[in-house]
Amino acid sequence: MTEPVGGYFSLELPLVEEYHKDALRLNTGRNCLEYILLSRGYKKVYLPYYICSVVLEPFEKLGVQYVFYHVDERLELKDSLSVKAGEALLYVNYFGLKQRYVEHLAEQYGTSLIIDNTQAFYAKPVKRIDTFYSCRKFFGVPDGAYLYTEELLGGELKQDESYDRMSHLLRRIDLGAESGYDDFRKNDDRLSGQPVRRMSRLTHRLMRGIDYEGIANRRRANYRLLESELGESNKIVLDLEEDAVPMVYPYFTSVKGLRERLIADKVFVACYWPDVLDWVNEVSLEYCLASRMLPLPVDQRYGEEVMNGMLKELNDLKCKG
Ligand SMILES: Cc1ncc(COP(=O)(O)O)c(C=O)c1O
Incomplete structure (x- = not known):
């Protein structure tokens, strides 16, 4: 026997085909x-x-x-x-x-x-x-x-x-x-x-234990839902191409301080990327992206209900100004 047989189990995980199996x-x-x-x-x-x-x-x-x-x-x-x-x-x-x-x-x-x-x-x-x-x-x-x-x-x-x-x-x-x-x-x-x-x-x-297709569908559906509500007020427009699976929904708004207020309400929105603010001057696009772009989560943990809750939160905060 080259591999041990029997004894205690390891963590139970599903086994499917890896996505990037040739890399x-x-x-x-x-x-x-x-x-x-x-x-x-x-x-x-x-x-x-x-x-x-x-x-x-x-x-x-x-x-x-x-x-x-x-x-x-x-x-x-x-x-x-x-x-x-x-x-x-x-x-x-x-x-x-x-x-x-x-x-x-x-x-x-x-x-x-x-x-x-x-x-x-x-x-x-x-x-x-x-x-x-x-x-x-x-x-x-x-x-x-x-x-x-x-x-x-x-x-x-x-x-x-x-x-x-x-x-x-x-x-x-x-x-x-x-x-x-x-x-x-x-x-x-x-x-x-x-x-x-x-x-x-x-x-x-x-x-090798990930439902790649299910996750891709969930991310795309969440993205579409956010886009249908926020697309018009979004200052950057990036199309969801047919084969694209997004990491987040990038929402760029001129309303200041939304990130901090969302985080205070337990919607954890990252900053991409804080060091950029030191590398460029304040009038550059990259500065605006790093300071104002909200990468809203669209990942597999969430469905329509959470997306709608996040949209409501965002709208309430925007109304308060
Ligand atoms: C755009 C970008 N490239 C590369 C990396 C590096 O990836 P890793 O953290 O796996 O080294 C990151 C983040 O960490 C990233 O955001």
Whole structure:
């Protein structure tokens, strides 16, 4: 016997087909980027100002230069860039809503393009384009990432272990959202400074227990419901393309202070991304996005009732001004 037989059980989980079964399995999105920087040997990468600061980690670690670029109100490149040999352009498939534009960029920039699909778990990779995903932005898992690339690093990577970063996921079920929040912050912070590793066996197993289709349908339905009520007052208009599965509904309103008031009413709305406020000046679009855009949850935990409750809350707050 190579594997032990009998004895005690492990956690009971469903077993279905993994969504990104042909990708490399790594531990985090930022480490997928580190892998790409190492395997391609890029000297310089163009990054959007509108991005999460953890993306800078691999650049700082490897000493690779990065130069920021601006996006326009469709969240597309404001100006076209001239990307030379040894350089790359990284684009974020924002909220999982920019796949047609990703395809357009792939035609324009070819393999010098890197697609950050951490907000677009369901978006299929474009052939030959380095593309990465982060599992925990869409599902209740502690870590994990997928990478599509044709440029492989030699050598065996060590396998990550995640059992020790599960407490927030377990606490939220057992004791509620507030009880797990500190652990969530700690466990998330512990993903910084990790070496590139293979996805843990635990995360891999969890990723094979997910109802991918059901979740996609739920997210799309929730998005549509919010869009039908908020679309007219939304200052950014991003279409839900036929094959898109959104991460959130991005609601951009000129009413100030809504995020804080929603959070006070226990609607937890994140800020994408606080560090952007230090990188750009106050009149830039990215500053407005980081300060005013509300990424409203549309995920699989919720249905019509919660969406309607959130809409009512939002309307009440807007009326109070
Ligand atoms: C746009 C974007 N890219 C990359 C990452 C990095 O992913 P990970 O946290 O899995 O390293 C994040 C978030 O953390 C992100 O928001």
